[in-house]
Amino acid sequence: MHAWPASEVPALPGQGRDLRIHDTATGTLVTLSPGPVARLYVCGITPYDATHMGHAATYNAFDLVQRVWLDTKRQVHYVQNVTDIDDPLLERAQRDDVDWTALAEKETALFREDMTALRMLPPRQYIGAVEAIPGIVPLVERLRDLGAAYELEGDIYFSVEADPHFGKVSNLDAAAMRLLSAERGGDPDRPGKKNPLDPMLWMAARPGEPSWDGASLGRGRPGWHIECVAIALDHLGMGFDVQGGGSDLAFPHHEMGASHAQVLTGEFPMAKAYVHAGMVALHGEKMSKSKGNLVFVSQLRRDGVDPAAIRLSLLAHHYRSDWEWTDQVLQDALDRVDRWRAAVSRPDGPPADALVEEIRDALANDLDAPAALAAVDRWVALQQEQGGTDTGAPGVVSRAVDALLGVAL
Structure with a gap:
């Protein structure tokens, strides 16, 4: 899949x-210091209703992670899946x-267009679940051979008790896990399971x-x-730098995946x-397919909304915050992109070197995109109020906003 x-x-x-970012597993900010190649795995869409603003917000967050790493002169090995079955x-x-x-195929193509x-x-690798099946089967067989999986009426389940580290991603108690398992694709009430939380492997x-x-x-x-x-083990190996996704993936998806990998390899943790x-x-x-309350990137684009404004509407909210999409959110972003474009179209402005460092500092501090946007707003306001004599400044601002925030002015 391309x-x-x-x-x-x-x-x-x-x-x-270096990026300092919130780690769900420890509940703290951790400073990541990857090697020359930073490794990132982000869980992709199930392609039946793409791309809504919840998707866009998630992938925007991890796009910022890549941009911060690239700005440290590292390469980035980024892998994403598509749950196409x-x-x-x-x-x-x-x-x-x-x-x-x-x-x-239709929804995946639409997702690509939106991205x-x-x-x-x-x-670097964009892998569908179907194409990964030849690599999945041996892993399930190995888990079974290790005594970490069992059969129930022809289905194969993973035994969460096989991993002594189970629970250390989400840090939830058993009752909370059971409730979320039922809500998010698990079958905790199926008779015959060794543990209600055991997830299906095959x-x-x-x-x-x-x-x-x-x-x-x-x-x-x-x-x-x-x-x-x-997919992650095949392309990134154990101990990669960041496992990413929406907050609804911490449990069960990332919790269970970590346990699978840790039992398979005998190593801990799966991700740093x-x-x-x-x-x-x-x-x-919350926007969800089941509720049908979705705002789609593709529909906004068909309505003539500038993608730069869509991106700025995402950047206006800290990636870890829950927020609400409104007409005002979009209007604020439209107004901001107009102000910024007008500013970088002028022949000169205040010096911009300090602004570049402000953006870098904000993003390195747990991807604080709202602080980065506020820094650009201040430069734009100063230019409007006082002008400037630095003929290179508008170009510096334009390049910095593109490179670090992904917004083309």
């Missing part, structure tokens, strides 16, 4: 700072009376549903969590930091 084209990242003078996709295809593969328009830097073939050869596992399809584990973006609401409720 990703989307990369937008050029302008080179800036000087060098950025899962119950929600099959259910949507059945509801709409369309082929599930056609639906997945390109928003200037999100693409992953689902035996069901009548009328797609299935693949699972060698000794029999025909079936993979569970949700093992998919990302197989677990980083989670907040949720976006509409009319007082």
